[in-house]
Amino acid sequence: MKKFLLILFVFMCVAQWLVPAKMIYDNEVVVTEGLLYKFRTQPVDPSDPFRGKYVTLSFDANAIVLPDSGDWVAGEEAFVSFGEDSLGFATPASISREEPDAPAFLKTTVNYVENYSDSPYIINFTLPFDRFYLEESKASQAEQAYWQAQRDSAQVAYGVVRIGKGQAVLTDVMINDKSIVELVKELNTTPE
Amino acid sequence: MSKNILNDLPELLRANVIDEETAKRITAYYDAKPNASSNRLFVVFGILGALLISMGLVLIVAHNWDDLPKAAKLFIGLLPMLIGQGVCGYLVVKDIPSRAWREGCGAYLCFTIALSIAVVGQVYNLEGNFPRFLMVWMLLTLPAVYVLRSSMAAMLYVCGVTWYACELGYFHYPSMPPWKYWPMLALVLPFCYTEFIMKGFKNNFYYFISWLVVLSVTFCIGAFENHHEDLVIGMYMSLFSVFVLLSELKAFETHRVLTNPLLLVGSLGIMCLLLLLSFDWYWDELDRFTEQDNLASMEFYFTAILSALAVILMVFVFRAKSIASINLKGFAFLIFIALYIMGINAPGSAQLLVNLVILIFAVYTIRSGAKQNHLGILNYGLLIITALILCRFFDTDFSFILRGLLFIAVGIGFFAANYYMIKKRKQNA
Structure with missing residues (x-):
C-alpha cells in the first residue's frame, strides 16, 4: 500500500x-x-479572484468579413492569420478550418456570424488575450489614464501581442506608444 | 462523557454501586484513552489554519507585484506548492497517520495548486477561461485526496467540480452541458467508498461529503436542461427517487435524519415537485410541451437513465426489505411517469391525482413518524398537508368558509398529533 x-x-x-x-x-x-502585432483596444478594469486586478481589452480586430458564410457556426474552432493596416495595426487576413502554412496564426473559436440582407458575412471570433494583469493599486489608474487619452482623438491605445503557431501572448498595453505600466508610474510620481 | 463518569465516581463509590478496584480501573482506562475532543479540535484548527494560510498566499500573489521580474514572480507563485508537496511527501514516506496533518496539508496543497496555475496565467496575461482553469485545478488536486487520504481535500474537490459545472452550464456564455462533470465527480467516489462505506465508519467528514455530493448532483443536473421544461421535472423526480432508494440501503443508513442528505434532499425534492405539479400551469401547457421532439432531448435521456437506475435500486431494496417497510417516496418516479402519460390526454384528472398522491404521502409520513416515535417526521407530514392546502388557497374556487375550516382542521391536527406523541413518550419513559 x-x-x-x-x-x-x-x-x-x-x-x-x-x-x-x-x-x-x-x-x-x-x-x-512569435511575430509582433499591435491590436487597437479599449480597456476596462475588473478583477479575478485568483489572479488579481487586470485590464480587460476589447479589440477591434475580432471579426473578418467574408463574401459568403463558409458554413461557419458559433463555437467552431478556427485558425486566423493577421496582416497589418496602413497604420501598422493588426487586421485579420484569413480564417480557415485547417492550420495555415504561415509563420504566425491564432487558434480560436467562432463567436457568432453576422449577416444582413445584401451585405457580406461577418465572422466574429474570440481573441484569447483579453486580459492584462496589473498591480492592484494601478489597475484603476491605468483605466483612467486610458480614458484621459481617449479624450484626445490623436492618442491611441493598443495591445502588443506576440503570435506564434496557434498561441498568442499579450506582452504590453500601450497608450500613445508608451507602456500603460510606465504611464501609471509617471502619474504616481508627478505632483498634483 | 468520560469526564462525567470520572466526576461521578466518588458518588458511585459512596453508594456502593462500584468498588474501589473498579473505580481505579475506570480511571486508568480514561487516562490511557486519547482525548477525542482535543484531537478533533486539533484537526479543525489544522484545517482552518491551512485554509487561511493558503488563501492568504493566493491573495498576496494576486496583488501582482509589477516591480518583480517575471522569473521571481513565477518562483514566488510556485514555491508554496513545492512546500506543500514536501510536507505531503514527508507524511507519506514517514507514514504519519495524524489526521490533522493530512487534512491540513490536503487543504493547503489544494489552494497552492490553484496559485501555481494562476501565477502563470497572470505573468503571461492568459485569457480568462475560468471553467478550464477550475477543471485543471481540480484534476491536479484529485491525487492529493488519495495520497493523503484527506477528506478535506475531497470536500474541496467536490466543491470545485460543482463550481466548474455551474460555471459552464449556468454562468458561461454560450452555456454548454458540463459533460466532464460526471467522470470528474465519479473519480472521488472510490475514496468515499474505501474511506467510509467499506469500513462502515461514518464520522463528520462522511456527513459533510455526502451532503456536498448530494447537493452537487442536485444543482448540476439542471445544467443539462435544454428547453424541455416538462421533462426537467421528470428528470428531477427520478433523481430524487434514486436518492430516497439509496437512503434505504444499509450502506447509506445513518442514525439521524439530518446526517442523511439522500433521504432529506430526496424526500423534500419529491414533495416540492409534487406541490409544483399540483398547479394547473404544468398540465395546461403539456400539449405545447409534447409538440416538441421530447424523445431526442437530453432531459429525456437523463430521465430514462435515472429511472432505470431507480428500478435497479428497487430490486436491491426489495431483496433487503419488505415492501411495507420501504419509503413510499422511492416510487415517486413511477407515479410521475404514469401521471405524465395520463396528463397528455386528461390533464385535469392528472392534476387531481397529484393532489391525492400528496395527501397519501403526507398521511404515510405522519404514520411513519408516529410509528418511529419521531416528532420531526410527524410534523413534516403535517407540513406537507399544510403546504398542499396553502397551494390550493391560491388556485381553487373553494369558498372562504371551506378553506378556513381546512386550516382550522390542520391546526387541530398539528396540536393533537404532537400532544398524543408527547403523552405517549411520557408514558413510555
Whole structure:
C-alpha cells in the first residue's frame, strides 16, 4: 500500500509541475519566437479572484468579413492569420478550418456570424488575450489614464501581442506608444 | 462523557454501586484513552489554519507585484506548492497517520495548486477561461485526496467540480452541458467508498461529503436542461427517487435524519415537485410541451437513465426489505411517469391525482413518524398537508368558509398529533 501511495505521490508531483511548466514553456516560445502585432483596444478594469486586478481589452480586430458564410457556426474552432493596416495595426487576413502554412496564426473559436440582407458575412471570433494583469493599486489608474487619452482623438491605445503557431501572448498595453505600466508610474510620481 | 463518569465516581463509590478496584480501573482506562475532543479540535484548527494560510498566499500573489521580474514572480507563485508537496511527501514516506496533518496539508496543497496555475496565467496575461482553469485545478488536486487520504481535500474537490459545472452550464456564455462533470465527480467516489462505506465508519467528514455530493448532483443536473421544461421535472423526480432508494440501503443508513442528505434532499425534492405539479400551469401547457421532439432531448435521456437506475435500486431494496417497510417516496418516479402519460390526454384528472398522491404521502409520513416515535417526521407530514392546502388557497374556487375550516382542521391536527406523541413518550419513559 505504501509503495502504491509513493508511486501516486510521485505521479501527483510530476502532474502538478507539468501543467505550469508546460504553460510557461508554450508561452515563452511565443514570446521569444512569435511575430509582433499591435491590436487597437479599449480597456476596462475588473478583477479575478485568483489572479488579481487586470485590464480587460476589447479589440477591434475580432471579426473578418467574408463574401459568403463558409458554413461557419458559433463555437467552431478556427485558425486566423493577421496582416497589418496602413497604420501598422493588426487586421485579420484569413480564417480557415485547417492550420495555415504561415509563420504566425491564432487558434480560436467562432463567436457568432453576422449577416444582413445584401451585405457580406461577418465572422466574429474570440481573441484569447483579453486580459492584462496589473498591480492592484494601478489597475484603476491605468483605466483612467486610458480614458484621459481617449479624450484626445490623436492618442491611441493598443495591445502588443506576440503570435506564434496557434498561441498568442499579450506582452504590453500601450497608450500613445508608451507602456500603460510606465504611464501609471509617471502619474504616481508627478505632483498634483 | 468520560469526564462525567470520572466526576461521578466518588458518588458511585459512596453508594456502593462500584468498588474501589473498579473505580481505579475506570480511571486508568480514561487516562490511557486519547482525548477525542482535543484531537478533533486539533484537526479543525489544522484545517482552518491551512485554509487561511493558503488563501492568504493566493491573495498576496494576486496583488501582482509589477516591480518583480517575471522569473521571481513565477518562483514566488510556485514555491508554496513545492512546500506543500514536501510536507505531503514527508507524511507519506514517514507514514504519519495524524489526521490533522493530512487534512491540513490536503487543504493547503489544494489552494497552492490553484496559485501555481494562476501565477502563470497572470505573468503571461492568459485569457480568462475560468471553467478550464477550475477543471485543471481540480484534476491536479484529485491525487492529493488519495495520497493523503484527506477528506478535506475531497470536500474541496467536490466543491470545485460543482463550481466548474455551474460555471459552464449556468454562468458561461454560450452555456454548454458540463459533460466532464460526471467522470470528474465519479473519480472521488472510490475514496468515499474505501474511506467510509467499506469500513462502515461514518464520522463528520462522511456527513459533510455526502451532503456536498448530494447537493452537487442536485444543482448540476439542471445544467443539462435544454428547453424541455416538462421533462426537467421528470428528470428531477427520478433523481430524487434514486436518492430516497439509496437512503434505504444499509450502506447509506445513518442514525439521524439530518446526517442523511439522500433521504432529506430526496424526500423534500419529491414533495416540492409534487406541490409544483399540483398547479394547473404544468398540465395546461403539456400539449405545447409534447409538440416538441421530447424523445431526442437530453432531459429525456437523463430521465430514462435515472429511472432505470431507480428500478435497479428497487430490486436491491426489495431483496433487503419488505415492501411495507420501504419509503413510499422511492416510487415517486413511477407515479410521475404514469401521471405524465395520463396528463397528455386528461390533464385535469392528472392534476387531481397529484393532489391525492400528496395527501397519501403526507398521511404515510405522519404514520411513519408516529410509528418511529419521531416528532420531526410527524410534523413534516403535517407540513406537507399544510403546504398542499396553502397551494390550493391560491388556485381553487373553494369558498372562504371551506378553506378556513381546512386550516382550522390542520391546526387541530398539528396540536393533537404532537400532544398524543408527547403523552405517549411520557408514558413510555
